[in-house]
Amino acid sequence: MRLKFFLLSLLTLVFTSLCITFLLAYFYQSERLAFIDDQVRETATAIVDSELSDLKTYDYQIANALISEELGPDRVGKFFIVRNSKDEILFQTDNVSLLDVAIPRSPQWVTIEQDGRLLRVLNLSLPKFPNRTLQVGAITDSNFIFWSTLTQRSVVLISLIVGIVLVMTWFLSAQLFSPVRDLEGFLHEASAMLESKKDIPEIPHRLLSPPIKYLRRRDEFKSLVEGISQLVGRVNMNNKFTKSWTFQMVHEIKTPLTLLNRELERLQEKYHWEASENHEVQRQLNRVSRTITNFLDWADLANAEKPQNLHVLKTQAVVREVCSSIQRAYPDRLNLDLQADFQVMCNPLHLEQVIENLTVNALRYTNGPVKVILKQNQFIVQDQGDGVPAEVIERLGTPFNRGPHRSGQEKGSGLGLAWVFSVATLYGWKFTLINDQGTRARIEFPALDEAD
Template sequence: MRRKFFFISLLVLVTSTLTVAGILLTYFRTERLSFLDDQIRQTATSIIESKLSELKTYDDEEADQIISEELGPDRLGKFFVVRNKEGDILFETQNISLLELEIPRDPKWVTLSTDKHFIRVLNLNLPRFPTRTLQVGVIVDASFISLTYVNNRTLAAISGILSVILILTWFLSAYLFSPIRMLAQYLNQVTKALESNAELPLVPVALSRFGKGALSQRQDEFSHLMRVLNDMVDKINVSRKFMKSWTFQMAHELKTPLTIVNRDFEIISDHYKVDEHSVRDVQANIDKISQTVSNFLDWAELTSQRIPGNLYVVNIESILIPVFNNLKKIYGDRIKSVKTNDFQVLCNPLHLEQLLNNVLGNALKYSQGDVEISCDNNKIVIRDFGTGIPSEVLNRIGSPFNRSATATSAQKGIGLGLAWIKTICDLYHWDYEFAVNQGTTFKVYFPPVVSAS
């Protein structure tokens, strides 16, 4: 946008400069040509009113003397030619004869040019000798009427002015678009906050100040936009806090009724002799709801933490092997250890276990083949060969109940796995990444543990 504004400004500047220069040069040439024509008319009037127009025969010395008496110093640069009816030259001044130019008798005004000279000629009939033609003209340097009078110094001055204007235009565009750039950066932060289900940042103070000045009596449109945007962000944050509070409260309120429903159902099923198959189905659904609420509350509690507690230095294998063995009971030998070099991690062991359980559980649940895992150099890499995590799920990786619309009923899950992963990594500031290419590859990087000496 800034470059576009700069090039448009540059185009307008160059076009305006060329237009003004063209107008000025045209006016300049027209004025000089008008000046020459006035000089020629005055000279022609003087010649016609002199004795030169009365001579029947022309003697060069006599004609030259008459011209000198009439024009004096003004004769410099001017020439005169007298022709008869047949076009033969009866008299001509020496300066035009040296140029060896053939001057036509028509039209009334004639313009001739050479490499070094510009000649303007007026053709008139002598009043007392209608058969004779008087040609009065001016010889000037070609630069007098052409553009060559624009010398190198003038071009250098024009180039310098244009350079200064271009530099000022560039800095002006930078100043004008700096709030747009800051706004784009801020909106990018807002987008990331929305994707990660975090609180939206407020509009930066530096961005809010744009458009406010001592000379302005009221805020401009950009300042008004920032104020509206700030109000909108405040309202969204307040709404999210209330929604989050209501959600947690509802989840807590569901725990007790679910327990009562489960107990009452056991009493009713015993009293009315409900078949065992129906009892198991109902209890399985109640347990699923209860487990979903418990997992959500556990995740919500984790998201409220700002600083992790109960930290221990643990070996990664001490957490990974039990997780590995538990999942093996459900999924068999699908987990393949590619490379294992034990290292230490500073964390709450429960959180690291939850992270591994969710990553490996999702990889096994949403793929059919083997799942590879490697541990080395403070990094864990887990790769599956399934269809890969859909983009709409990755874009909402921090949101709860984040499941793909194409997930099958066989792929059981409530969509909290990725939210757990992101929340734990963000809590400990662990760098992580998901790569989708012929499956999904998850990498998490742990900072090295520095032993106290």
């Protein structure tokens, strides 16, 4: 945006400079031309009022003497021609013959540019001899009227001015967009906080109160910052209330479920029901209770600020131990490719749960083999299923985030990936989920010295 502003400012500056230059050139030309016209007009008036206009025949010496007597030094740079109705020259000064140029009798004012010289001529009819035309002109350099050349000094001066203006424009654009850059950084940070399910920090005070005094007046940018600040406050408040209501609702549900389980056991003992008669009821109650427990565990993990009970673990040993227990439930479907072994510092339960969740998810939602890969600082689970829906990947880290249930698949709660995402966020691991000939779930661990 700063570059766009700079380019727009530069284009505006160039356009304005060109307009001013053309206006100045037009004004310069008009004023110089008006000055010459005044000189020619005054000279013509003096000649018309002199005895030269009364002469019936023109002798060169007499006519030239009359002009010199009448004008004196003012005749320098001027020429005079008298023509009859047949366009024959009755008299002309010497400098006209040297010009070797044809001067027309009309219109009244004639401008001729030739070989770097400018001729400005006024055509007048002599009062006593209407069939005669008096042509009074001035000879000057074309540069006196038109800017045809630029000196090296002028070019250097113009380049210096343009350079200074460019530097000032770039500096001013940097100062002007400094708050915008700060706001952009804050919005990126706020977005990252929302993705990690944390409260958005307050907007920096420097954006609300600019250090430059005149910027403290109410303007559009300050109104925008104040609006964003209010929005941040409401989002944080809504998140706080939502978490509070959610936890309270979950606890309110968990208590009746516990009572229902006890009441079901009492009724079974009292009426001696067969186990098959209440099996489905018991299974559903256990499922709801397990989901609530998993949600509370995930909520505690998502709201944790620092990890606790840290240990340095050998990843290969943990993967073997977790996968060996999974293989009992899913025989002949799990392939291990343990290429490397590295250390990770974390809570052992968290690492085990991450490995179990990703591996079991892949086995549960696909029918083919699942490959577990351990290579340098990476844990990867690759399946050959249909892939994870795009809407699930977009909302990764949100509880109960799951795609449409397919026939023949187990129906999960959608808390497994949320758990993995929260653990990865807590420890600074990079968790990615990619659809590539199936689904590839990958955890990238930082080097142990970085994690430490």
